[in-house]
Amino acid sequence: MFCPFCEIEVSEFHQNSHVVPDWLYKLSFKENKNLKSYGLDIQEEEIALKQSSLKGPFICRDCETVFGDPEGYARLVFGDETNHSSIPNVANADVRKVNTQFGLHEGYEMIGLDFKKLKKFVLGVILKGHMAKTGLTKDLLGDKHFIRMREIYLEDHEGDDLIYPIFVFKFNENQPFWNMVSQPVRTKSKEGLNLISFKGGGYEFNVNVQSHPLTREEAEFRFRKEGRLLMLKAVQNLVAIREFLEKAKKLKADRWGS
Numbered sequence: 001m002f003c004p005f006c007e008i009e010v011s012e013f014h015q016n017s018h019v020v021p022d023w024l025y026k027l028s029f030k031e032n033k034n035l036k037s038y039g040l041d042i043q044e045e046e047i048a049l050k051q052s053s054l055k056g057p058f059i060c061r062d063c064e065t066v067f068g069d070p071e072g073y074a075r076l077v078f079g080d081e082t083n084h085s086s087i088p089n090v091a092n093a094d095v096r097k098v099n100t101q102f103g104l105h106e107g108y109e110m111i112g113l114d115f116k117k118l119k120k121f122v123l124g125v126i127l128k129g130h131m132a133k134t135g136l137t138k139d140l141l142g143d144k145h146f147i148r149m150r151e152i153y154l155e156d157h158e159g160d161d162l163i164y165p166i167f168v169f170k171f172n173e174n175q176p177f178w179n180m181v182s183q184p185v186r187t188k189s190k191e192g193l194n195l196i197s198f199k200g201g202g203y204e205f206n207v208n209v210q211s212h213p214l215t216r217e218e219a220e221f222r223f224r225k226e227g228r229l230l231m232l233k234a235v236q237n238l239v240a241i242r243e244f245l246e247k248a249k250k251l252k253a254d255r256w257g258s
């Protein structure tokens with residue numbers, strides 16, 4: 001079989017590749033075993049309560065290993081604090097007021113992050129989301145973005161923070177849908193930007209797939225190549241989530257009858 005990522009003929013695929021990693025699901029449940037995440041998969045037109053991620057064979061074993069390294073790094077950054085003191089953890093993020101086009105917002109700033117690894121984590125989840133769905137339903141990225149994003153994932157140099165810029169939002173734990181996990185989906189920002197977005201662990205990771213340049217405000221909050229990540233507390237995005245859920249419910253109702 002032909003691995004869509006390394007484009008090598010292999011004898012078998014890794015049997016249990018995930019899209020959104022399990023640690024993001026675990027972060028969403030915390031210690032509460034009864035709490036389940038909203039696993040939203042709009043492409044499968046499905047909304048379900050789940051405690052583990054979408055898994056299946058869609059890439060080779062070597063590629064699974066390649067994706068695993070940046071996922072491990074992201075876990076140390078966004079997951080519970082560990083004793084890896086050299087890697088910044090969200091628990092130690094600098095909380096401050098940030099001036100945005102919508103007024104003052106609370107933000108969490110981290111510096112000293114490994115830009116390449118964290119970028120690979122976010123792009124990797126999206127690339128895997130695309131490959132997991134290729135041929136099953138309509139493609140997440142389309143050929144053009146898949147080829148370009150894979151190229152960027154594989155390049156050796158540090159990379160550019162204006163090509164597929166990344167935005168991360170952090171949810172407040174007492175907000176509804178805090179514990180929602182969603183597989184990568186196409187969506188639009190409030191300002192109409194085309195985004196691919198996934199959620200988990202109280203975070204929303206967004207990649208801008210628009211070709212036009214970012215506005216000054218958008219540029220300010222992108223993940224910077226010098227390793228600075230400024231996460232805004234997601235407030236207005238809740239509206240988008242509600243719309244998302246409504247859409248998913250409607251899709252399901254249209255298809256199956258409610």
Ligand SMILES: [Zn+2]
Nearest residue numbers: 003006060063
């Ligand atoms: Zn491969």
